[in-house]
Amino acid sequence: xxxxxxxxxxxxxxxxxxxxxxxxxPLMTVVNYSVQDILGPDQKVFxxxxxxxxxxxxxxxxxxxxxxxxxxGTVLTIEIPLGILLALSLPASGWRSSLALVLLAMxxxxxxxxxxxxxxxxxxxxxxxAGVAVNAMGISYNYTNSSLDAWLTVVIMDVWHWTxxxxxxxxxxxxxxxxxxxxxxxxxxxxRLAVFRYIQLPKMSGVLLIGLLLRFMDSFMIYxxxxxxxxxxxxxxxxxxxxYLTQKAVGQFDLGPAAAFSLxxxxxxxxxxxxxxxxxxxxxxxxxxxxxxxx
Amino acid sequence: xxxxxxxxxxxxxxGNKDYSLQPQSMVWEDSGAYALLGPSGCGKTTLLNIxxxxxxxxxxxxxxxxxxxxxxxxxxxxxAQVFQFPVIYDTMTVFDNLAFPLRxxxxxxxxxxxxxxxIAEMLDLSGSLSRRAKGLSAEEKQIISxxxxxxxxxxAAVLFDEPLTVIDPHVKWLLxxxxxxxxxxxxxxxxxxxxxxxxxxxxxxxxxVMYNGEVVQMGSPQDLFETPAHTFVGHxxxxxxxxxxxxxxxxxxxxxxxxxxxxxxxxxxTLGGIxxxxxxxxxxxxxxxxxxxxxxxxxxxxxxxxxxxxxxTARLGGELIKAKLGEHDTVVTARTRLRFVxxxxxxxxxxxxxx
Numbered sequence: 001x002x003x004x005x006x007x008x009x010x011x012x013x014x015x016x017x018x019x020x021x022x023x024x025x026p027l028m029t030v031v032n033y034s035v036q037d038i039l040g041p042d043q044k045v046f047x048x049x050x051x052x053x054x055x056x057x058x059x060x061x062x063x064x065x066x067x068x069x070x071x072x073g074t075v076l077t078i079e080i081p082l083g084i085l086l087a088l089s090l091p092a093s094g095w096r097s098s099l100a101l102v103l104l105a106m107x108x109x110x111x112x113x114x115x116x117x118x119x120x121x122x123x124x125x126x127x128x129x130a131g132v133a134v135n136a137m138g139i140s141y142n143y144t145n146s147s148l149d150a151w152l153t154v155v156i157m158d159v160w161h162w163t164x165x166x167x168x169x170x171x172x173x174x175x176x177x178x179x180x181x182x183x184x185x186x187x188x189x190x191x192r193l194a195v196f197r198y199i200q201l202p203k204m205s206g207v208l209l210i211g212l213l214l215r216f217m218d219s220f221m222i223y224x225x226x227x228x229x230x231x232x233x234x235x236x237x238x239x240x241x242x243x244y245l246t247q248k249a250v251g252q253f254d255l256g257p258a259a260a261f262s263l264x265x266x267x268x269x270x271x272x273x274x275x276x277x278x279x280x281x282x283x284x285x286x287x288x289x290x291x292x293x294x295x
Numbered sequence: 296x297x298x299x300x301x302x303x304x305x306x307x308x309x310g311n312k313d314y315s316l317q318p319q320s321m322v323w324e325d326s327g328a329y330a331l332l333g334p335s336g337c338g339k340t341t342l343l344n345i346x347x348x349x350x351x352x353x354x355x356x357x358x359x360x361x362x363x364x365x366x367x368x369x370x371x372x373x374x375a376q377v378f379q380f381p382v383i384y385d386t387m388t389v390f391d392n393l394a395f396p397l398r399x400x401x402x403x404x405x406x407x408x409x410x411x412x413x414i415a416e417m418l419d420l421s422g423s424l425s426r427r428a429k430g431l432s433a434e435e436k437q438i439i440s441x442x443x444x445x446x447x448x449x450x451a452a453v454l455f456d457e458p459l460t461v462i463d464p465h466v467k468w469l470l471x472x473x474x475x476x477x478x479x480x481x482x483x484x485x486x487x488x489x490x491x492x493x494x495x496x497x498x499x500x501x502x503x504v505m506y507n508g509e510v511v512q513m514g515s516p517q518d519l520f521e522t523p524a525h526t527f528v529g530h531x532x533x534x535x536x537x538x539x540x541x542x543x544x545x546x547x548x549x550x551x552x553x554x555x556x557x558x559x560x561x562x563x564x565t566l567g568g569i570x571x572x573x574x575x576x577x578x579x580x581x582x583x584x585x586x587x588x589x590x591x592x593x594x595x596x597x598x599x600x601x602x603x604x605x606x607x608t609a610r611l612g613g614e615l616i617k618a619k620l621g622e623h624d625t626v627v628t629a630r631t632r633l634r635f636v637x638x639x640x641x642x643x644x645x646x647x648x649x650x
Contacts, residue, residue: 184382189370
């Protein structure tokens with residue numbers, strides 16, 4: 001039998017420390033907060049699952065969650081088809097293609113808070129180009145006091161900011177389709193729609209799924225842009241989950257409920273990512289099977 | 296079924312001043328099995344895409360049974376094409392794949408069903424009709440691609456663009472035999488593009504050899520072997536390829552380097568009238584060791600024994616000559632005299648055969 005040297009454990013110590021300080025300890029602190037009522041630095045009362053129960057029953061949280069789901073659903077239903085449409089209409093090659101790609105990628109290079117600021121000014125009904133223009137057309141528009149206008153502005157901003165990501169991914173997927181597929185489809189007499197449905201969409205599905213996952217996570221955790229643009233208002237019309245959480249934790253210093261809430265939030269995202277991941281894996285496996293057999 | 300005629304057909308890709316396909320005319324007879332043979336980049340695929348309509352030629356016309364189809368799109372031409380890499384509609388079943396061209400043409404569903412069944416039977420696909428096409432092997436996918444071409448009753452010709460490239464070697468011959476069988480059964484016109492001479496010679500009744508965008512010879516495998524019309528054909532077909540030696544005709548004598556032979560008067564007259572540099576071509580099979588009579592004196596370099604044949608490599612002047620000798624022939628000396636079978640020796644000027 002080989003001698004066992006327990007000193008070897010020290011070799012993994014750096015990693016253990018790193019992970020502990022960057023993930024495990026903060027997470028456990030949150031778990032710790034979530035089961036206590038913290039009245040002051042030295043006054044803590046163990047309350048068990050009380051905060052979780054309260055959080056689940058919190059009508060404000062329900063509102064934020066519903067708004068969050070509507071927001072994420074809306075931007076996904078706009079961005080994915082629009083991104084595909086953009087990718088399909090981009091020039092396939094040559095300098096026009098490069099130019100279009102660079103222009104398209106621009107919004108992706110702008111930091112979130114700058115995007116928020118751009119749209120905050122752009123949409124202002126007194127000095128903003130878009131705000132003034134819309135009002136000049138006789139449509140009353142003011143995102144600071146109309147919930148609908150605020151919603152529209154936030155959604156349009158997100159679409160402007162993130163549709164290019166989907167378009168670029170879809171474009172990459174399209175470019176990977178061999179020319180022979182299009183030629184075969186022409187010989188088979190396929191319509192434009194059939195080409196999209198049976199060739200382009202299946203071949204793009206891999207990258208689109210990744211795009212969907214990225215956009216889901218990002219939009220579900222959106223914070224900076226609405227914070228800069230509307231500050232969650234008017235009222236709490238555009239207060240989404242992360243903003244609500246920040247209000248609770250940093251604004252009101254309700255550490256217990258905020259901790260319980262962030263754990264639930266974390267679990268929702270984890271669950272969604274797990275579902276996506278499983279789906280992706282399955283998709284990948286069936287692709288491997290078909291390409292692994294010599295093609 | 297159709298007779299395909301190319302009239303003055305040539306093609307230059309946009310922005311390119313050199314021809315990818317030299318202007319030329321030719322006829323492909325109905326229900327023939329043709330192989331289009333040539334090295335990569337010689338214009339085979341360009342020619343094929345023009346016939347199928349994927350490409351509109353920059354000049355000349357394409358006629359199917361005398362009808363001008365030059366500008367007709369592929370879906371209106373009744374052409375089926377099988378590509379180098381199998382094209383399959385991943386999300387569909389095998390049945391739907393085969394039915395796709397029919398459904399696109401708005402055929403009624405009961406007819407689609409019976410037609411697909413019929414073709415599936417022919418291609419031994421009946422058992423896997425309900426399977427998803429995605430998980431199939433490369434050769435099965437190629438068969439389905441072929442099937443998608445064959446389901447249309449009116450198909451005039453089936454074009455194959457190096458269809459066996461991605462197929463495992465041990466199933467290549469199976470697939471090739473299946474294609475051949477279907478050809479015999481349906482009497483379809485087949486055009487089969489390949490750069491593999493064995494594939495071309497075993498598959499086709501007529502082989503069309505292309506070189507540098509030009510069809511240099513169209514003929515049976517035997518023609519290609521016995522009377523290559525171009526030095527490229529001589530060199531490309533056969534193993535080893537034809538011996539090609541620069542030569543000079545001077546009056547009634549033929550000079551190869553420092554040595555000369557008498558020429559028959561008729562040949563001397565033909566060759567004498569050609570100003571361009573001449574090349575003599577002779578198959579290694581037709582180079583013989585001569586004990587006496589008129590022959591060239593050569594220096595023996597090496598002898599390779601391939602079992603049933605021996606390949607002799609000898610030097611004549613600055614050129615190498617290969618000769619295919621029988622199993623029992625032996626050359627032991629350092630020099631030997633070689634003769635070329637006179638009536639089977641060809642002469643070329645500028646690559647093209649002159650005598």
